[in-house]
Amino acid sequence: MLSKAKTRWAMTQLYDLIPDAKGALIADSPFQLLIAVMLSAQATDVSVNKVTPQLFEHFPTPASFAAADLTAIEADIRSIGLYHNKAKHIRTCCQQLITDFGGEVPQTHAELEQLAGVGRKTANVVLGDAFNVPSFAVDTHVSRIAKRLTISAENASVRQIETDFQTKLPQKEWVQAHHTLILFGRQVCTARNPKCNQCPLLSICPAGQRILQERG
Ligand code: SF4
Numbered sequence: 001m002l003s004k005a006k007t008r009w010a011m012t013q014l015y016d017l018i019p020d021a022k023g024a025l026i027a028d029s030p031f032q033l034l035i036a037v038m039l040s041a042q043a044t045d046v047s048v049n050k051v052t053p054q055l056f057e058h059f060p061t062p063a064s065f066a067a068a069d070l071t072a073i074e075a076d077i078r079s080i081g082l083y084h085n086k087a088k089h090i091r092t093c094c095q096q097l098i099t100d101f102g103g104e105v106p107q108t109h110a111e112l113e114q115l116a117g118v119g120r121k122t123a124n125v126v127l128g129d130a131f132n133v134p135s136f137a138v139d140t141h142v143s144r145i146a147k148r149l150t151i152s153a154e155n156a157s158v159r160q161i162e163t164d165f166q167t168k169l170p171q172k173e174w175v176q177a178h179h180t181l182i183l184f185g186r187q188v189c190t191a192r193n194p195k196c197n198q199c200p201l202l203s204i205c206p207a208g209q210r211i212l213q214e215r216g
Helices: 002-019 030-039 044-059 062-066 071-077 083-101 120-131 142-149 158-168 170-189 207-216
Strands: none
Touching: 002 158, 002 170, 030 044, 030 083, 030 120, 044 071, 062 083, 071 083, 120 158, 120 170, 142 158, 142 170, 142 207, 158 170
């Protein structure tokens, strides 16, 4: 497994390679970010950003979503994958925000994860990006990179990967590391044909060395 020191070294290389990485979802408030992150499951940030301006114009508050017909919410998010379930979750989530949290987005994992359609990853993104609470969200890119670099074991669960990064990186880096790894996964350490021969982490990456050997 990659040591704490080498994990930190790897992240400094990635901060240099991809400076100031940020989330790409457009949102003006914690509430809008929560809805945007819910929509982004199995959908691209670009596709979410295309539908949210009109969605938030039609439904500017938790109360407006809570009182809406599902078909009206669906009409605005129809181009997003799983839109039927997402509309249902968003409406129930907004009803919970009103009844349980005074219409505000809560700021703890436990409370966020009580909301319909909100899992650990969504809670981590909202906490980190909307409230500056140190948190580390694991998505498919982070998971792949963690295993390739042996930051986490090959069979590690999402929760274990989160713990591995939190143990190996200083708390103040967690949010930045998450965003940096996502862009690194999209641009360099892609699922297929990763650009290992251009990667600054090749010297410490068993998967990259194996991939290059196989390519000859
Ligand atoms: Fe990913 Fe290849 Fe870099 Fe390893 S060397 S981190 S597999 S791009």
